Amino acid sequence: MPEKKFGNFTVEVDENGYLVNMDDWSEELAKEIAKEIGIELTEDHMKVIKYIREKTKAGESLSIRKIGKSGIVSIKEFYQLFPDGPLKKASLIAGVSKPAGCV
Amino acid sequence: MEEKIKKVSIICSKANLDSVYAALILANGARMEGIEAELFFTFFGLDVITKKKMDKLHIATVGNLGLSMPGGLPFPTIIGIIPGIEAMVSKMMKREMEKLDIPPVSEFLEMISASGGKIFACKLAMEMFKLKKEDLYDELDGVLTVGEFYERAAGSQIIFI
Numbered sequence: 001m002p003e004k005k006f007g008n009f010t011v012e013v014d015e016n017g018y019l020v021n022m023d024d025w026s027e028e029l030a031k032e033i034a035k036e037i038g039i040e041l042t043e044d045h046m047k048v049i050k051y052i053r054e055k056t057k058a059g060e061s062l063s064i065r066k067i068g069k070s071g072i073v074s075i076k077e078f079y080q081l082f083p084d085g086p087l088k089k090a091s092l093i094a095g096v097s098k099p100a101g102c103v
Numbered sequence: 104m105e106e107k108i109k110k111v112s113i114i115c116s117k118a119n120l121d122s123v124y125a126a127l128i129l130a131n132g133a134r135m136e137g138i139e140a141e142l143f144f145t146f147f148g149l150d151v152i153t154k155k156k157m158d159k160l161h162i163a164t165v166g167n168l169g170l171s172m173p174g175g176l177p178f179p180t181i182i183g184i185i186p187g188i189e190a191m192v193s194k195m196m197k198r199e200m201e202k203l204d205i206p207p208v209s210e211f212l213e214m215i216s217a218s219g220g221k222i223f224a225c226k227l228a229m230e231m232f233k234l235k236k237e238d239l240y241d242e243l244d245g246v247l248t249v250g251e252f253y254e255r256a257a258g259s260q261i262i263f264i
Contacts, residue, residue, distance in 0.1 A: 063204045064135060065214060075217035084137025102132055103205050 007032035016098045018091065022056065025095030034093045041093070045081050047072050052094040062087065063101050110139035110259035112252070117264065118150035120162045120193060121169075124200070126151075126264045127211045134218035139259070142215065143252050145225035148264075149232060152224055152240040157208045161193040209240075216242040223247045223255075 001020050004013045009029045012020040019025060030049060034041045041049075051072050055062055064087050068075035082089040087099045111133045115126035126142060133140040150156040164170060164183030170192070172178050182188055197207065206214060216222060221244040229235075229246060236246065247255065 064131075064218070065204055065206055065210075068214070068217070075214055079134075079218050085135060087135060101204070102128060103203075 006036060018098050019095040022095045030093050037089060048081060048090055049094040052090055052096060056096040061101060062099060063103055065103060108138055108260055111262060112141045112256035112259040113262045114143045114145060115148035115151060115264050116146045118147040118160055120160045120196060122264050123151050123160055129262060130220050131215050134220050140220040141255060143223045143225060145228045149224060149228050149234060151208060152243065153234065153238055160208060161189050162196050164189045164192050212240055
């Protein structure tokens with residue numbers, strides 16, 4: 001597996017650039033990944049990211065619909081927080097694998 | 104590397120649940136990838152954005168060669184004509200889709216609007232079916248003539264369903 005540098009962190013990533021081990025993740029690393037895709041992480045971003053990590057750890061697959069019903073953000077807000085591909089971008093920053101669903 | 108798709112303009116002209124979901128999934132999927140998406144509903148596709156009909160769309164059980172019985176046996180057309188069968192098959196299909204986290208039509212439209220996707224109705228078809236704007240989806244982005252549709256679709260990939 002290739003390695004990638006985000007700021008001072010060097011982590012193993014898959015062919016799509018997503019973290020291989022979600023345990024390599026930290027809030028500091030998240031900030032560096034976000035910076036690379038042009039997102040300045042705020043508290044609101046972090047709430048969504050933590051939710052994604054929590055659900056992934058529980059073995060649940062995520063969809064935009066599910067995030068919209070999480071009570072954390074509306075679908076509209078989710079798109080505003082992570083423009084141009086919210087689920088992919090949020091998953092990347094959350095250190096989980098690329099979302100596989102179609103909806 | 105090939106240039107990425109920037110915008111899709113999807114025309115939905117049918118009210119069969121399978122066609123409708125193809126259109127909705129393509130539009131929503133585009134938004135999920137950061138691609139601009141516009142949906143244009145015409146002819147029977149108008150049912151999708153007609154408030155009274157949107158959550159009552161059916162799968163065709165007559166003339167639908169792809170349909171099979173649960174378990175995979177072919178679905179005999181003669182069964183498809185029995186009253187109530189179409190509604191039952193449609194209900195089963197909707198239940199299976201819900202399991203896959205695919206929302207009902209009304210919620211799907213709202214998801215697409217929330218994602219920044221645009222939803223339009225065809226002017227001519229509205230006149231033909233005697234529909235008013237009040238009959239249609241609340242967050243409709245407008246009513247277009249075919250000329251206006253082409254204007255909006257400039258630079259996009261057009262998909263006809």
